[in-house]
Amino acid sequence: MRIKDILSFLCCPDDRSSLKWYPDYLSCPECGRQYPVLGDDFVELLPVAMHPQNGVNLSYPDLYKKDFRQKFTWMEGAAAWGRCDLAHASWAAKRLKQVEFTKKLLLRTPVICDVSAGAGTYTFELAKEFQLVIHCDLSVENLNDVYQRKNKMAVNNLILIRCDYFKLPFFNTLPQLICTDTLIRGQCHEKAVLASLTAALAKGGHALVDFHNWWHNPLRRMGLMRNNFSDNTSYTRKAAEKILSDSGIASWRFYPFIQEQLAEQYQILKKIIPPARLMYGFTKQ
Numbered sequence: 001m002r003i004k005d006i007l008s009f010l011c012c013p014d015d016r017s018s019l020k021w022y023p024d025y026l027s028c029p030e031c032g033r034q035y036p037v038l039g040d041d042f043v044e045l046l047p048v049a050m051h052p053q054n055g056v057n058l059s060y061p062d063l064y065k066k067d068f069r070q071k072f073t074w075m076e077g078a079a080a081w082g083r084c085d086l087a088h089a090s091w092a093a094k095r096l097k098q099v100e101f102t103k104k105l106l107l108r109t110p111v112i113c114d115v116s117a118g119a120g121t122y123t124f125e126l127a128k129e130f131q132l133v134i135h136c137d138l139s140v141e142n143l144n145d146v147y148q149r150k151n152k153m154a155v156n157n158l159i160l161i162r163c164d165y166f167k168l169p170f171f172n173t174l175p176q177l178i179c180t181d182t183l184i185r186g187q188c189h190e191k192a193v194l195a196s197l198t199a200a201l202a203k204g205g206h207a208l209v210d211f212h213n214w215w216h217n218p219l220r221r222m223g224l225m226r227n228n229f230s231d232n233t234s235y236t237r238k239a240a241e242k243i244l245s246d247s248g249i250a251s252w253r254f255y256p257f258i259q260e261q262l263a264e265q266y267q268i269l270k271k272i273i274p275p276a277r278l279m280y281g282f283t284k285q
């Protein structure tokens, strides 16, 4: 699967015009920009400018600026943040549990896009089940890592796009997308991302997103310990659904994800432990 084959899904991230394919670049007839083709299955489609709503939490705004400005270079031995095979086993187990949970919620569309796909934890699993997976990320290091692993494992149904999730290079074309571990940076940020995801979906297309109910200690999530997150990037169900509604999403499906591995005798706790991830599916009308 090559960039050329998915041209009809893509557009200029700034003016949403259709792109023309050339062996070394994609060209926008509207603004005249040329987007570098980095490989048969790898292209960079960054907008001209950064988005102002780059979040409130921790160091993210600085990280976004650094990632956005970084020129693409090839990096041998790159290691993406959050790679499960390099992480602590218990942390990785929770991530992989969520991947399994998510996979069961997806429709079997021929194409699926993973937005803000990071280390590819979802991407590589999705590639086993979907005809084509489009992996989108901004970070040069993450993309180098995923590209190297993809080539090493000879995964041929995976296309990588370096892009900015605020201005995705899709408009009314994607049948399905997922975006996880991303709606964690403050209300303005989440609304801007949701607007961008919705614009990318085809009419009738499906999205699956999650909000974090961060507190890793379940007692904290139950309100029995003090809230140690003060930056308003951890959401209750009510707060998450207000953001969805404010973003013009009229209806959704709620899927609570409990990350704790509960032994058989503690299954009853599932009924009282608030989920660590508030997952939502919605369809573009």
Ligand SMILES: [Zn+2]
Residues within 6 Å of the ligand: 012, 013, 014, 015, 016, 017, 028, 029, 030, 031, 032, 033
């Ligand atoms: Zn353009």
